[in-house]
Amino acid sequence: MTLAHQTLALQTLGLSKSFGGFRANSDISLCVARGARHALIGPNGAGKTTFINLLTGVVPATSGTVRLLDEDVTRVSQQGRVKRGMARTYQINQLFADLTPIETVGLAIAEREGAGARWWSRVGQNSAVVDEAEALLTRMKLGEVMMWRTATLPYGKQRLLEIALAMACKPKLLLLDEPAAGVPEDERHDVLDSVEALPQDVTVLLIEHDMELVFSFADRISVLVQGQLFAEGGVEEISTDPRVKAVYLGEDAHV
Amino acid sequence: MLTILFDGIAYGMLLFVLAAGLAVTLGLMNFVNLAHGAFAMAGGYATVILMNRFGLPFLLCLPLAFLFSAALGFIFERLLYRHMYERSHLDQVLFSIGLVFMSIAATDYLMGSQQQNIHLPAYLQGRIFIGGVGIGIYRLFIVVLCSLMALGLQWMLAKTRFGSQLRAAVDDRRAARGLGIPVVKVFAITFAFGSGLAGLGGALGAEIVGLDPTFPLKFMLYFLIVVTVGGTSSLTGPLLAALMLGVADVMGKYLVPQLGAFIIYAIMLAVLMLRPQGLFARGR
Amino acid sequence: MLSKPPSTRPLGAQAPSPAAFLQARAAWRWPEILFWISAFGLILLFPNRHLLLNEIAILGLFALSLDLILGYAGIVSLGHAAFFGVGAYAAGLLAKHGVSEPVTGLLLSGAAAGLVGFLASFMILRGTDLTRLMVTLGVALIFHELANRLDWITGGADGLLGISVGPILGRFDFDFAGTTAYTYSLTATFLLFLLARRIVHSPFGLSLKALKDNHLRAATIGIAPNRRIVAIYTLAAVYAGMAGALLTQTTQFVSLEMLDFARSADALLVLVIGGSGYLYGGLIGAIAFKLMKDTLSAMTPAYWIFWMGFILVILVLIGRDRLMATLARPFAPLLKLLGARRP
Incomplete structure (x- = not known):
């Protein structure tokens, strides 16, 4: 038990959320091992978004606990969870349209280093922050556009910035919410490559619709149906599970 | 004491009718219209002119005031407001403040800056005593009339086809349009109706709260309190809030005249801090 | 907007290093220097206009303070006059009760307004635009009512009389032409502007823009919004209070008008005219606003507020951005040099 604990990046115990009478998540107990590439799949309306919101602390859980790296964070604020090593991307871009990527990423790095509230120094003076931001953006194939206004970036680049921004928080656990959603075909491989190239010591929980991406990326898969954990297992196991197929039939025929 | 309570209730009912239109535009359509009071003022002035210049009876003036403000509301909605639905709250605020200022200056120019008087017909004056409690007949009239309006509104929103169309249009404009609901028309009618109610309130209230060109500004906060404190999920919330506000204001001004207005402001701030979604809104 | 080449991309020349690019945002541009030289030059150039110029400087500072919360933190306020009024009354009371040196009075008044702003800021942390509108409006009304009721302290509706302001730093007396007044207000505005400029170009300022x-998203990358908002709101209140104090000290009179709703609306209109989010909007807007008000009031004295409303409606209806972009096109290079990112 102790051994198992130490190797978990994320654990939820009986996590539930009700809105009025509607149970969006009920009794979800999920373990994500450290360094894992774990995918969470499920049909539309299965409660995936609610689950992420519970993990990140956007909404409080009705009952159950969230443990991050062996620490109970159920009552910890959103920012507190970020400081403890949890970062996320959004399915629909949530970026700072008026800022440039270098500013965006620099902001997150400065915040992480506790230098984000300095009011007497100039932005750009802190060379440690700027250098790290530049390196990260270059690695994420955003080097050429890092001085553009974010709103003017092509969509694929914005998706990359989503991931870069989360990585700027130096997460131990990264929640990727449909990273390739809506990316045009010609920019798609950039995003997929970046997801593949994420450092091994970062645990990734991928929430995804795209089975191709899930099966190529994940080493373990959990299936969420109607707010409940429906099945869990390795790629082989899940991809051949007739019940999972039944759930997805009509919804996503090629599974 | 009970007399004052009753006065407060009458005042509250009046505030409800004045603010009901705002509860719909702001609460349901999420549009910040600070100029709502201007439509109320228009109804009040329409009544003054009709009574004093043309000698029409008071009871006939009330529906005319409603129609006048509703027509005004309709015209403004078609010409101006509809362009503002999709704008930011800041734009809506600036736009409607601009309208408030224009209405104040225009009224001042046309009618003068003095208080306007309405002479109530004799049968609405005086008091009656029920169980030893003196009740002004006019207040009683207001309470009865406004209660009927409140019931009618609730019925309209909950039970009629128009009500369900409005709720659908508010929930999801695009989906409603897809279902064949004439969203544009529904919004225009709703806006006009809300303005009309305000106009009726302005006509009814001229005798109680006074009428001069600064009316829209003076009562802007009161309307906003009714809507925000009441919450925007139904009409019951604003109604309760209006009653509370009316009673607290009248009682406060009577019992502790030194503190009168503070009580209202303090309650408002407290409610906004503790329950930003409104006192009577269903919690999420 | 999407496929347009972004204005921030360097054209032709070698791309600057990221650090240089970031720091260039905070560099002084020549029109800014020209702007301030002209402002100070007016001390010598228009000696008979100093009373008006003094009012412009004060309104500019007041609008600048609103810009800090509206343009940088996105907080819509309908009651910014509350802090202006607190500063104005504080300065008046200080001068009346012995502290007649203006600079001391100015600092203390700013502190008083800042304290009020600090306390009020906790009320705007929660809720939406709408609740913020209500809270700011409510706070301003409370102070208006307070000033009205506490007439043994504030003079109530008659205004606070008997204010005597001493020479600045014990040396410079106020004169009837307003020359000292304008110099004093402009200097204060300039110094406060420098501080604001420093702050908006700092990491703190950037985090406000992100918020x-x-x-x-700001919350998801670990920025705790509340402390930032409290800080900038308090600072804005200090600025507004100092603007109020300047008006009291240079006119030697305080009245309820300082707390009027119209004053809060004035500041909003100034920012609508001048644009927000680049610091000069308040100052440029104040000039345009005052000149316009003077002209329109001369034409129809009693109905200035009609035109004010009219301008607001037209500006918003046509679209603030679009109209300003059209009007500002001839000046676009200049405005860009002043630091406005988009006209």
């Missing part, structure tokens, strides 16, 4: 741009 305004996308509150949700």
Whole structure:
């Protein structure tokens, strides 16, 4: 038990959320091992978004606990969870349209280093922050556009910035919410490559619709149906599970 | 004491009718219209002119005031407001403040800056005593009339086809349009109706709260309190809030005249801090 | 907007290093220097206009303070006059009860307004635009009512009389032409502007912009919004209070008008005219506003507020951005040099 604990990046115990009478998540107990590439799949309306919101602390859980790296964070604020090593991307871009990527990423790095509230120094003076931001953006194939206004970036680049921004928080656990959603075909491989190239010591929980991406990326898969954990297992196991197929039939025929 | 309570209730009912239109535009359509009071003022002035210049009876003036403000509301909605639905709250605020200022200056120019008087017909004056409690007949009239309006509104929103169309249009404009609901028309009618109610309130209230060109500004906060404190999920919330506000204001001004207005402001701030979604809104 | 080449991309020349690019945002541009030289030059140039110029400087500072919360933190306020009024009354009371040196009075008044702003800021942390509108409006009304009721302290509706302001730093007396007044107000505005400029170009300033741009994402990258908002709101209150104090000291009179709703609306209109989010909007807007008000009031004295409303409606209806972009096109290079990112 102790051994198992130490190797978990994320654990939820009986996590539930009700809105009025509607149970969006009920009794979800999920373990994500450290360094894992774990995918969470499920049909539309299965409660995936609610689950992420519970993990990140956007909404409080009705009952159950969230443990991050062996620490109970159920009552910890959103920012507190970020400081403890949890970062996320959004399915629909949530970026700072008026800022440039270098500013965006620099902001997150400065915040992480506790230098984000300095009011007497100039932005750009802190060379440690700027250098790290530049390196990260270059690695994420955003080097050429890092001085553009974010709103003017092509969509694929914005998706990359989503991931870069989360990585700027130096997460131990990264929640990727449909990273390739809506990316045009010609920019798609950039995003997929970046997801593949994420450092091994970062645990990734991928929430995804795209089975191709899930099966190529994940080493373990959990299936969420109607707010409940429906099945869990390795790629082989899940991809051949007739019940999972039944759930997805009509919804996503090629599974 | 009970007399004052009753006065407060009458005042509250009046505030409800004045603010009901705002509860719909702001609460349901999420549009910040600070100029709502201007439509109320228009109804009040329409009544003054009709009574004093043309000698029409008071009871006939009330529906005319409603129609006048509703027509005004309709015209403004078609010409101006509809362009503002999709704008930011800041734009809506600036736009409607601009309208408030224009209405104040225009009224001042046309009618003068003095208080306007309405002479109530004799049968609405005086008091009656029920169980030893003196009740002004006019207040009683207001309470009865406004209660009927409140019931009618609730019925309209909950039970009629128009009500369900409005709720659908508010929930999801695009989906409603897809279902064949004439969203544009529904919004225009709703806006006009809300303005009309305000106009009726302005006509009814001229005798109680006074009428001069600064009316829209003076009562802007009161309307906003009714809507925000009441919450925007139904009409019951604003109604309760209006009653509370009316009673607290009248009682406060009577019992502790030194503190009168503070009580209202303090309650408002407290409610906004503790329950930003409104006192009577269903919690999420 | 999407496929347009971004204005921030360097054209032709070698791309600057990221650090240089970031720091260039905070560099002084020549029109800015020209702007301030002209402002100070007016001390010598228009000696008979100093009373008006004094009012412009004060209104500019007041609008600048609103810009800090509206343009940088995205907080819509309908009651910014509350802090202006607190500063104005504080300065008046200080001068009346012995502290007649203006600079001391100015600092203390700013502190008083800042304290009020600090306390009020906790009320705007929660809720939406709408609740913030209500809270700011409510706070301003409370102070208006307070000043009205506490007439043994404030003079109530008659205004606070008997204010005597001493020479600045014990040396410079106020004169009837307003020359000292304008010099004093302009200097204070300039110094406060320098501080504001420093702050908006700091990491703190950048984080405010991020909060305004996308509150949700700012929270997800670990920016705790509340402390930032409290800080900038308090600072804005200090600025507004100092603007109020300047008006009291240079006119030697305080009245309820300082707390009027119209004053809060004035500041909003100034920012609508001048644009927000680049610091000069308040100052440029104040000039345009005052000149316009003078002209329109001369034409129809009693109905100035009609025109004020009219301008607001037209500006918003046509679209603030679009109209300003059209009007500002001839000046676009200049405005860009002043630091406005988009006209």
